[in-house]
Amino acid sequence: MTGPDIADLADLTIAEAGTGLRSGDFTSTDLLAAVTKRASATEAHLHAYLTLDHEGSTRAAEAADASFAVGEDRGPLQGIPVALKDNMCTLGIETTASSKILDGWIPPYDATIVTRLKAAGAVITGKTNLDEFAMGSSTENSAYGPTRNPWNTDRVPGGSSGGSAAVTAVGSALGSFGSDTGGSIRQPAALTGLVGMKPTYGIVSRYGLIAFASSLDQIGPFSRTVEDSVLLLETISGFDPKDATSINAPVPNFGGSLGRGVSGMRIGVVTEFLNGDVIDSQIIAATRGMADKLQDAGAEIVEVSLPSTEYSLSAYYLIAPAECSSNLARFDGVRYGHRSNVEGTTEDMMSHSRAEGFGPEVIRRILLGTYALSAGYYDAFYGQAQRVRTLVRREFASAYEQVDALISPTTPTTAFAIGEKSDDPIAMYYSDLCTIPSNLAGDPAISVPIALDDAGLPIGFQVMAPALGEEVMYRVAAYVERLAGFTARASLATSEVVAP
Amino acid sequence: MPVEIDIVKVAALARLALTEEELDTFGSQLGDILEHAERVQALPTDGVPPTSHPLPMVNAFREDVTAECLDRESFLRSAPDTAGGQFRVPRILA
Numbered sequence: 106m107t108g109p110d111i112a113d114l115a116d117l118t119i120a121e122a123g124t125g126l127r128s129g130d131f132t133s134t135d136l137l138a139a140v141t142k143r144a145s146a147t148e149a150h151l152h153a154y155l156t157l158d159h160e161g162s163t164r165a166a167e168a169a170d171a172s173f174a175v176g177e178d179r180g181p182l183q184g185i186p187v188a189l190k191d192n193m194c195t196l197g198i199e200t201t202a203s204s205k206i207l208d209g210w211i212p213p214y215d216a217t218i219v220t221r222l223k224a225a226g227a228v229i230t231g232k233t234n235l236d237e238f239a240m241g242s243s244t245e246n247s248a249y250g251p252t253r254n255p256w257n258t259d260r261v262p263g264g265s266s267g268g269s270a271a272v273t274a275v276g277s278a279l280g281s282f283g284s285d286t287g288g289s290i291r292q293p294a295a296l297t298g299l300v301g302m303k304p305t306y307g308i309v310s311r312y313g314l315i316a317f318a319s320s321l322d323q324i325g326p327f328s329r330t331v332e333d334s335v336l337l338l339e340t341i342s343g344f345d346p347k348d349a350t351s352i353n354a355p356v357p358n359f360g361g362s363l364g365r366g367v368s369g370m371r372i373g374v375v376t377e378f379l380n381g382d383v384i385d386s387q388i389i390a391a392t393r394g395m396a397d398k399l400q401d402a403g404a405e406i407v408e409v410s411l412p413s414t415e416y417s418l419s420a421y422y423l424i425a426p427a428e429c430s431s432n433l434a435r436f437d438g439v440r441y442g443h444r445s446n447v448e449g450t451t452e453d454m455m456s457h458s459r460a461e462g463f464g465p466e467v468i469r470r471i472l473l474g475t476y477a478l479s480a481g482y483y484d485a486f487y488g489q490a491q492r493v494r495t496l497v498r499r500e501f502a503s504a505y506e507q508v509d510a511l512i513s514p515t516t517p518t519t520a521f522a523i524g525e526k527s528d529d530p531i532a533m534y535y536s537d538l539c540t541i542p543s544n545l546a547g548d549p550a551i552s553v554p555i556a557l558d559d560a561g562l563p564i565g566f567q568v569m570a571p572a573l574g575e576e577v578m579y580r581v582a583a584y585v586e587r588l589a590g591f592t593a594r595a596s597l598a599t600s601e602v603v604a605p
Numbered sequence: 606m607p608v609e610i611d612i613v614k615v616a617a618l619a620r621l622a623l624t625e626e627e628l629d630t631f632g633s634q635l636g637d638i639l640e641h642a643e644r645v646q647a648l649p650t651d652g653v654p655p656t657s658h659p660l661p662m663v664n665a666f667r668e669d670v671t672a673e674c675l676d677r678e679s680f681l682r683s684a685p686d687t688a689g690g691q692f693r694v695p696r697i698l699a
Contacts, residue, residue, distance in 0.1 A: 422642050472631055493645045534641075
């Protein structure tokens with residue numbers, strides 16, 4: 106290798122790494138060595154990976170190098186090391202969704218996102234930790250132990266995609282993928298100083314994503330820059346006949362307006378998410394400060410009220426558990442996963458397998474969903490939540506008749522302490538206050554880091570756009586990124602790390 | 606007011622064999638969570654249709670053509686118990 110020192114390669118963006126690979130400054134094998142070295146130095150502090158696929162990633166990096174050598178180019182992710190949340194099925198590689206009930210399960214097929222990444226020549230480093238079945242906001246609900254925040258290891262990285270956030274924040278992958286049901290990409294991105302994006306529902310295939318709440322779940326990327334986010338999303342998007350909810354239409358040009366600035370745009374600040382009773386004052390100040398900068402840059406900023414978003418959290422905590430109780434019925438000890446040794450009938454076996462295999466948060470949500478769907482309560486709880494979902498969608502639709510995009514904080518607080526909310530489910534649920542409405546509406550939304558708080562922890566800024574409005578969303582996000590000039594890195598990514 | 610629920614019945618419907626202690630804990634937590642969730646009932650929704658899904662689509666059809674599927678062995682390999690190429694379970698009747 107003739108380029109920069111190999112220790113630095115883990116700090117490149119995907120766009121920079123792509124340039125270096127194509128100009129022959131270094132190889133994909135060099136990149137993989139750099140991120141693997143970073144993982145060796147940081148994993149003991151973070152516990153972000155559940156599985157590192159050394160063999161598969163080495164083979165993929167060598168294949169990418171062979172492609173570059175003969176001038177074959179399958180796109181911007183060729184030769185780039187990326188990580189996957191462990192709720193995406195990988196052929197031959199253990200996939201647990203961080204649950205004991207799937208301990209040791211080896212999927213017999215690849216999720217569509219994995220098929221696409223492999224076809225694009227990406228190098229899949231491994232599988233990352235999550236809250237069990239993606240239920241949580243801190244990655245503390247993993248059956249394999251929590252992941253820690255690389256900015257401060259006494260803090261949570263957010264969740265449920267906390268492992269995917271931590272690896273990209275620290276450089277043990279150049280980018281990663283998570284799933285977002287109520288904020289599980291954007292919230293951990295905000296808490297770890299990354300760009301995290303939830304696409305329009307139906308743009309990315311869910312085939313092979315272990316289902317939590319099917320009408321809300323979407324796969325999306327974590328990256329250090331907005332440009333990288335576009336490169337990651339482009340590679341995984343598009344119609345898939347294996348997912349009945351996949352949109353059968355050409356993929357929008359996500360990055361088409363990245364350099365256009367915001368002059369002449371109308372952008373709405375969501376009033377309800379600037380409420381000091383529920384949002385930290387430093388976050389409100391940073392959000393207002395960025396709104397002012399956008400105004401100075403030529404955007405027209407207006408306040409937009411979305412009153413039914415106040416009911417979004419309540420509606421979400423009926424809809425998501427209802428869908429989860431149905432989706433997780435498949436874990437019954439018959440076809441895969443844990444089977445109890447308790448003697449009895451098949452039904453006894455199922456009930457004990459489930460009680461032994463699921464962790465407390467998953468059990469809580471299955472019970473909640475079962476109740477909300479049960480005879481006599483269905484209409485008052487689940488039915489009413491679905492009608493509130495219609496009201497939320499209508500409010501967003503009418504807001505987008507007035508403005509091109511909406512902005513708000515991503516989270517009510519910056520990274521909180523490990524253990525701080527783990528005994529208080531309701532306090533934990535409030536972490537997703539600002540992110541849930543976009544899931545209910547099915548719209549795209551992104552979190553961009555804009556500042557650090559007094560404790561040196563990152564603050565995320567959310568940009569929301571109408572369905573299939575990724576181009577507008579990325580246009581605003583790219584300009585927010587430029588105005589913020591956020592270059593700080595997690596302390597674990599920059600310090601000489603020693604094993605504990 | 607926390608919502609009163611018959612936690613024993615709900616756990617049975619969910620096929621979860623919980624201990625007495627777990628039933629107590631989850632029952633009281635669920636009551637508190639439902640007290641919050643119940644707020645959705647404060648919003649007037651007369652005549653508002655429910656949204657079950659964010660996309661304006663009804664059915665997704667595919668061409669009726671034969672395609673490759675995964676072989677039986679690859680699925681049976683991860684099953685807890687099999688016999689004669691099928692999944693095996695304990696007795697069905699008590």
